[in-house]
Amino acid sequence: MLAARWHGRGDLRLEEIPEPSPGPGEVLVEVERCGICxxxxxxxxxxxxLMPRRPHPLTGRTPxxxxxxEFAGRVLLRGPGAEAPREGxxxxxxxxxxxxxxxxxxxxxxxxxxxxxxxxxxxDGAFASRVVCPASSCHLIADELPPEGAALSEPLAACLHAWHRGGGQAGEAVLIVGAGPVGLLLLQVARARGAEVVFVVEPYPSRREAAEALGATAVFDPGAEADFIRFLLRETGGVPLVFECVGQPKSLETALRASGRGGRVVVVGLFSEPVPVDFLRLFAQEKSILASCAYTDEEMGGAVALLGEGKVELGPIVSGTIRLEDIVAEGFETLSGGSSGQIKILVDPAD
Ligand SMILES: [Zn+2]
Ligand SMILES: [Zn+2]
Incomplete structure (x- = not known):
């Protein structure tokens, strides 16, 4: 089968590899969609x-x-001892x-x-038509849920975890810095969990439009509206709960400045460089910075439930579905441009 394998930095190769077979306690899943994250x-x-430099202690794998x-699909085959989920x-x-x-x-x-x-x-992951996974890691999804939605369960679980990390409460004002896939899912988690006022800051017009379509209270362009932080401080007295979903020094600074006294800033964005932080200001206002990386299996279940209840709109988030053959040029390279207008690209690896 065809698969997209990471060999090294900047080196994602489409290769023919043998079809995997499920071992004890595992299932073979036919992939319907897999998101590029x-x-x-x-x-x-x-x-x-996250790629192991040495044989991974649990799997023994190296690149x-x-x-x-971020995938969903249909169970094709159960390995020895895997009782559920059943084939199909x-x-x-x-x-x-x-x-x-x-x-x-x-x-x-x-x-x-x-x-x-x-x-x-x-x-091995799901940029391939088939993937092996532990049977106990599978969450059943309703037949009505489109594959595009099902494939968003994983990033949605990460957003639920971020919400829990931040101690989000119904009725609290929320600010989301960065309206990429994570920011737009967090916006919907916040609304589903009872946040009435959700502000969003985002430089790209297509992403601002998506945030508006998903019910943000107000959406700011940080380039054009230089005094939006003052506006937020005036409106909310300092935002109690802020999510940083970008991973840039500027966006972290925005998140910290807009947060209120005793505010919580949950960092979900991925930083590639260390950034300076004005801890004196944090100190005086007793603000907290909380990192949020993964999630629990219960939160994965919570994400599946939210999707099943129709609480998550996909339209403004999923901007395209591509074939596995095109994953590098139309997936990774397109998304890396940033200004392409794409938000979430899914791969349909059907062969
Ligand atoms: Zn991901
Ligand atoms: Zn452990």
């Missing part, structure tokens, strides 16, 4: 980050590895591979597992 782009341009961790079941898969034995895992904080791996990095 910011983490994938980061790995492509700056890796190895080349098939990328792709539609599933989305929690790609996290925690060890299950360390103190963090036993406490239920699998996202803090020191040996945490992920399908698409420490094991």
């Amino acid at each position: 910011g983490t994938d782009l980061h790995e492509y341009h700056h890796g190895p980050l 080349p590895v098939v990328m792709g961790h 079941a539609r599933v989305t898969v929690n790609p996290c591979l925690p060890c299950g034995e360390c103190p963090q895992c036993r406490e239920g904080k699998t996202y803090l597992c020191p040996r945490l791996g992920s399908i698409g990095f420490a094991a």
Whole structure:
């Protein structure tokens, strides 16, 4: 089968590889859609980050590895001892591979597992027509849910985790800095969880439009509206809960300046460089910076539930579906441009 394998920085290759077969406790899933994630782009341009440099302690894998961790599909085959889900079941898969034995895992904080791996990095992923995954990582999805939505379960779970990390509460004002796929999903999580006022800051017009379409209270262009922070401080007295979804020094500064006394700034964006932070200002106003990276399996279930309840609109987020053959030029390279107007690109690897 054809697969997109990461060989090194800037080196994602389409290659014919043998079709995988499920081992004990595993299932073989036929992939319907797999999303290209910011983490994938980061790995492509700056890796190895999540790609193991040494044989991964849980999977023994080193690159080349098939990328792709945001996927949904249909179970084709069960390995020995895998009782459910049955062949034909539609599933989305929690790609996290925690060890299950360390103190963090036993406490239920699998996202803090020191040996945490992920399908698409420490094991072959879903930029291929078929992928093997632990049967216990599968979440059943309704037949009515379109594959585009099902493939967004994983980033949505990351957003639910960010919401929980920030201690989000109904009725609280929220600011989202950056309206890429994560920012736009977080906007919908915030609204679904009862946030009445959700502000968004985003430089790209197509993303501002998407945020407006998804019900943001007000959307600011940081280039054109230089005093939007003053506006936010005046309107809210300082935003209590801010999500930084970009990973740039400027966006972190915006998030920190717009946050209020005792405010929480949840960092979801991926930074490729260290950034200076004015801790004196944080200190005086007792603000918190919280990092949010992965999620629990319960949060994955919560994401599937939100999608099933129709609480997440896909239209403004999914900007294109491409064939696996085109993944580098029309997927990774297009998204890396930033100004292309694309938000989330999904791969349909059907062969
Ligand atoms: Zn992702
Ligand atoms: Zn662990």
